[in-house]
Amino acid sequence: MKNTAIHIESLSKRYKEVQALDQVSIQVEEGELFGLIGPDGAGKTTLIKILVTLFSADKGNARILGMDTNDSKASIRKIIGYMPGRFSLYPDLSVEENLSFFARAFDTTIAENYSLIQSIYDQLKPFKDRKSGALSGGMKQKLALCCALIHRPKVLILDEPTTGVDAVSRKEFWQMLHEIKSQGITILVSTPYMDEANLCDRIAFLQGGKILSIDTPSNITGQFPWQLFAIKSQKKYELTEWLRAWEKVSYCYAFGEYLHVAFSDYDIQMKELKEYLLAGSISDAEIITIPPTIEDTFIYLMENGNSR
Amino acid sequence: METVVKVNQLTKKFGSFIATNAISFEVKKGEIFGFLGANGAGKTTAMRMLSGLLTPSSGQASVAGFDVSTQAELVKQNIGYMSQKFSLYEDLTIQENIDFYGGVYGLSRQEKKDRSNDIVSKFQLETVIHKLVRTIPLGWKQKLAFALALIHKPKVVFLDEPTGGVDPITRRQFWDLIYEAAHDGVTIFITTHYMDEAEYCDRVSIMVDGLIKALGTPSELKTSFQVDSMDAVFQLLARGTANKI
Amino acid sequence: MPYFNFSPAERQTKYNLMKKFYAFVQKEFYHIFRDTRTMMILFALPIALVIIFGYALNNDFKNIPIGILNQSKDQTSEKLIHRIVGSGYFVVEQTLEKPQDIPKAFKSGKVKLVVFFPSSFQQDLYHAKKAPVQLIADASDINTAINTTSYLSGIIGEFNNENGRENSGGVQLSSRMIFNQRLLSVYLFIPGVIALILLIISALLTSVTLAREKETGTLELLSISPISPYMIIIGKVIPYLILSLLNSFIIILLGIFVFGLPMVGSVALLILACFVYTVASLSLGILISTRVETQQAAMFASLVSLMMPTMLLSGFIFPIESLPLPLQLISNIIPATHFIILIKSIMIKGAGISLIWKPFFILIAMTAVFILVSIQSLKRNK
Numbered sequence: 042m043k044n045t046a047i048h049i050e051s052l053s054k055r056y057k058e059v060q061a062l063d064q065v066s067i068q069v070e071e072g073e074l075f076g077l078i079g080p081d082g083a084g085k086t087t088l089i090k091i092l093v094t095l096f097s098a099d100k101g102n103a104r105i106l107g108m109d110t111n112d113s114k115a116s117i118r119k120i121i122g123y124m125p126g127r128f129s130l131y132p133d134l135s136v137e138e139n140l141s142f143f144a145r146a147f148d149t150t151i152a153e154n155y156s157l158i159q160s161i162y163d164q165l166k167p168f169k170d171r172k173s174g175a176l177s178g179g180m181k182q183k184l185a186l187c188c189a190l191i192h193r194p195k196v197l198i199l200d201e202p203t204t205g206v207d208a209v210s211r212k213e214f215w216q217m218l219h220e221i222k223s224q225g226i227t228i229l230v231s232t233p234y235m236d237e238a239n240l241c242d243r244i245a246f247l248q249g250g251k252i253l254s255i256d257t258p259s260n261i262t263g264q265f266p267w268q269l270f271a272i273k274s275q276k277k278y279e280l281t282e283w284l285r286a287w288e289k290v291s292y293c294y295a296f297g298e299y300l301h302v303a304f305s306d307y308d309i310q311m312k313e314l315k316e317y318l319l320a321g322s323i324s325d326a327e328i329i330t331i332p333p334t335i336e337d338t339f340i341y342l343m344e345n346g347n348s349r
Numbered sequence: 350m351e352t353v354v355k356v357n358q359l360t361k362k363f364g365s366f367i368a369t370n371a372i373s374f375e376v377k378k379g380e381i382f383g384f385l386g387a388n389g390a391g392k393t394t395a396m397r398m399l400s401g402l403l404t405p406s407s408g409q410a411s412v413a414g415f416d417v418s419t420q421a422e423l424v425k426q427n428i429g430y431m432s433q434k435f436s437l438y439e440d441l442t443i444q445e446n447i448d449f450y451g452g453v454y455g456l457s458r459q460e461k462k463d464r465s466n467d468i469v470s471k472f473q474l475e476t477v478i479h480k481l482v483r484t485i486p487l488g489w490k491q492k493l494a495f496a497l498a499l500i501h502k503p504k505v506v507f508l509d510e511p512t513g514g515v516d517p518i519t520r521r522q523f524w525d526l527i528y529e530a531a532h533d534g535v536t537i538f539i540t541t542h543y544m545d546e547a548e549y550c551d552r553v554s555i556m557v558d559g560l561i562k563a564l565g566t567p568s569e570l571k572t573s574f575q576v577d578s579m580d581a582v583f584q585l586l587a588r589g590t591a592n593k594i
Numbered sequence: 595m596p597y598f599n600f601s602p603a604e605r606q607t608k609y610n611l612m613k614k615f616y617a618f619v620q621k622e623f624y625h626i627f628r629d630t631r632t633m634m635i636l637f638a639l640p641i642a643l644v645i646i647f648g649y650a651l652n653n654d655f656k657n658i659p660i661g662i663l664n665q666s667k668d669q670t671s672e673k674l675i676h677r678i679v680g681s682g683y684f685v686v687e688q689t690l691e692k693p694q695d696i697p698k699a700f701k702s703g704k705v706k707l708v709v710f711f712p713s714s715f716q717q718d719l720y721h722a723k724k725a726p727v728q729l730i731a732d733a734s735d736i737n738t739a740i741n742t743t744s745y746l747s748g749i750i751g752e753f754n755n756e757n758g759r760e761n762s763g764g765v766q767l768s769s770r771m772i773f774n775q776r777l778l779s780v781y782l783f784i785p786g787v788i789a790l791i792l793l794i795i796s797a798l799l800t801s802v803t804l805a806r807e808k809e810t811g812t813l814e815l816l817s818i819s820p821i822s823p824y825m826i827i828i829g830k831v832i833p834y835l836i837l838s839l840l841n842s843f844i845i846i847l848l849g850i851f852v853f854g855l856p857m858v859g860s861v862a863l864l865i866l867a868c869f870v871y872t873v874a875s876l877s878l879g880i881l882i883s884t885r886v887e888t889q890q891a892a893m894f895a896s897l898v899s900l901m902m903p904t905m906l907l908s909g910f911i912f913p914i915e916s917l918p919l920p921l922q923l924i925s926n927i928i929p930a931t932h933f934i935i936l937i938k939s940i941m942i943k944g945a946g947i948s949l950i951w952k953p954f955f956i957l958i959a960m961t962a963v964f965i966l967v968s969i970q971s972l973k974r975n976k
Contacts (some may be wrong), residue, residue, distance in 0.1 A: 367955050380615070398727075438621065438624075438625075440624070440625060440628045441624050445621070448617070448620075449618075449620070449621045451617070452613050452614060452617025452618075452620075453614050453617050453618070455610040455614055457613075457794065
């Protein structure tokens with residue numbers, strides 16, 4: 042049985058009138074790539090700040106590799122790598138100067154663990170004398186990642202590393218994460234992008250401070266209870282309005298060029314659906330059945346409360 | 350269909366750096382036009398020129414019938430703009446924000462009142478109308494910002510990454526608003542990082558290094574690149590390994 | 595007005611412009627009323643300044659400490675002394691026995707002025723009809739010296755008139771300015787300027803740099819690294835310490851060689867004084883940074899709580915003795931006040947450590963307090 046790298050038990054935290062975290066419990070195994078999925082305000086950043094010992098929880102406890110985040114702050118800080126939600130390196134220092142500073146701050150040198158960051162840093166090397174504030178968004182990310190890894194942490198915690206970054210850089214970043222995982226480092230990463238959930242070993246849905254569900258990406262979609270239909274039509278607007286007018290529809294949301302629709306009544310089949318659409322003068326509709334996606338599941342759970 | 354945005358060889362140089370490189374396209378009334386590209390590809394610069402905030406180095410563009418170089422002020426008065434930061438004043442109440450934008454766009458007192466009532470009833474803001482914007486949830490701010498961008502019923506509205514960070518339901522509710530506006534004849538110009546949102550658009554352009562590398566409906570682009578998602582189209586183009594067009 | 599001469603269309607345009615304008619003005623008022631800092635500058639600050647300048651700070655003198663050296667000890671001199679004390683401007687702080695005691699009295703800062711009645715005072719008055727009295731003033735505080743001397747002249751003149759002696763005869767005043775014979779104002783300004791500059795570099799800049807780490811988020815990464823918070827603070831502060839000291843020495847050298855400021859006392863003591871004051875200012879800067887979140891707030895707090903009191907209440911320009919009691923108390927908790935005393939005592943009067951240990955001690959104690967409170971603040975934040 043694998044060891045627990047991160048153990049979070051009934052963690053709660055309140056800021057003034059807002060319950061930022063409400064009895065959150067999560068177990069992350071060693072070597073796992075664990076995703077914390079949820080929109081702004083879900084509590085991801087609060088949870089992460091408690092894990093990296095910057096905040097304390099009101100109730101509950103959290104342990105990293107057995108060490109409690111309240112008592113063993115110094116020991117935890119030696120073995121975690123943290124990449125905060127916004128660029129938190131020194132903009133007026135160069136790439137190399139930043140890396141060198143953090144290496145020394147963590148009692149190591151750039152050379153010592155260079156193998157770990159090599160593939161990432163190689164992309165930065167041509168710019169090593171450029172001030173980090175002058176780097177592009179994607180480059181800043183890579184540098185922040187290097188600084189978080191420079192002391193070969195056992196657990197890497199990243200707070201929305203891909204927010205605001207274009208789709209190409211996002212993909213590259215996740216490839217880097219998988220390489221890091223293959224070195225045996227446990228990774229906890231938070232993101233608001235549902236499509237990135239598929240790239241994790243296991244995920245936790247977080248919304249309004251509460252856990253909606255925890256499972257592998259493939260299993261979690263099993264929580265979507267209905268048959269899902271994807272409908273495409275040129276008359277997008279009319280299609281949406283017409284379907285929303287049908288009481289039998291229990292779920293209706295746009296997903297790119299398709300509309301995802303589901304019915305609580307299991308008997309509704311393709312035929313009846315086509316008839317209804319024709320009645321609304323939508324004749325060019327293309328209907329297929331699809332398995333529910335992560336995002337469908339998240340939306341369903343958001344609307345219908347916790348499922349655990 | 351009336352052409353509402355006409356762009357011809359629009360260029361912007363900063364010193365020797367060409368941010369926007371002679372781009373040309375047209376947008377029709379009521380279209381939802383997606384403006385995609387990596388950060389630094391030039392789309393923000395292009396948007397700013399089209400919204401009258403930046404003077405082009407060369408080329409022409411007309412928005413809502415006004416030239417962006419010579420009639421920038423008229424352009425600004427006839428468009429709506431919503432940025433990522435939601436352009437609301439956090440230390441003012443919702444009502445005060447509505448009144449302010451109404452005033453800024455020169456609405457008469459009656460118009461302001463009508464539009465204010467419209468917005469309040471549509472988003473059910475009756476109970477929170479006198480709360481500071483700072484205290485309301487992100488999703489509401491977003492919808493309010495959009496409503497304010499439309500308060501003076503402009504012909505064109507520019508949305509700069511308007512859906513950052515909100516939950517999937519709020520995001521779709523926002524798109525419902527966009528669809529509604531487009532249906533009412535407002536032309537929507539939107540930039541986004543969410544590739545599925547690119548699919549919601551009528552037509553899409555992808556900018557790479559200041560040039561428009563792709564322009565067409567999502568299905569046209571997917572067909573010509575022989576991929577099945579806008580995400581894949583973007584990956585091909587933005588990484589520079591384009592092998593079709 | 596010409597408004598009536600416009601066409602309806604023009605009027606509409608102008609009306610529209612007014613509406614937009616009004617919308618902006620109204621919004622600006624909201625921003626102002628809802629921002630504490632702006633409100634303070636708009637209302638609290640002017641009121642405070644008016645009260646301070648109008649009521650408290652003035653060039654009037656009261657309670658100036660003086661020393662009396664009365665070698666004659668006769669009736670007339672006693673009467674004159676009573677007169678002087680009775681005027682309310684002066685307070686006899688010390689009674690001296692011999693002239694050799696005078697320098698020490700000044701160096702310790704206990705008295706600003708000494709009235710010296712020589713032993714032949716009484717006889718001279720009866721026999722020669724005129725008797726000399728010497729006023730010796732500490733001119734390192736120029737304004738005080740000049741004013742007290744003229745006040746005393748006035749009192750003595752009145753005394754003479756009442757006793758029927760005028761013009762040729764009566765008590766004759768001769769005055770001497772020590773430490774600053776030529777009454778150079780540079781003696782007044784340079785110490786104050788050093789205090790102010792050290793304050794700016796040490797307190798203001800330190801508070802801003804620490805606030806910047808908070809504001810940009812880099813403090814987060816530092817916090818979870820093995821570097822202890824103490825090391826972070828000390829590491830940040832040392833460059834400013836070194837640069838401050840360098841700066842102060844340059845100014846002192848400028849004062850000495852370009853403006854003729856004397857350097858009578860010990861160099862080692864001077865360096866020590868600058869060091870202690872710089873450290874006190876640095877710890878003040880650290881204290882401010884633990885209580886603010888942004889660089890802007892740090893700068894604002896430094897300016898309002900440090901710069902202004904230092905300029906107005908540290909004895910730099912206005913003498914402390916003539917401040918009303920509440921402001922005097924504030925003056926005492928400003929590090930600059932004690933530092934200015936130290937600089938003047940060391941450079942101008944040549945005082946030794948035995949005489950000026952008190953300001954040193956106070957500065958060190960202040961530093962300790964500031965640091966303790968900062969540490970408490972930091973701990974509470976976690």
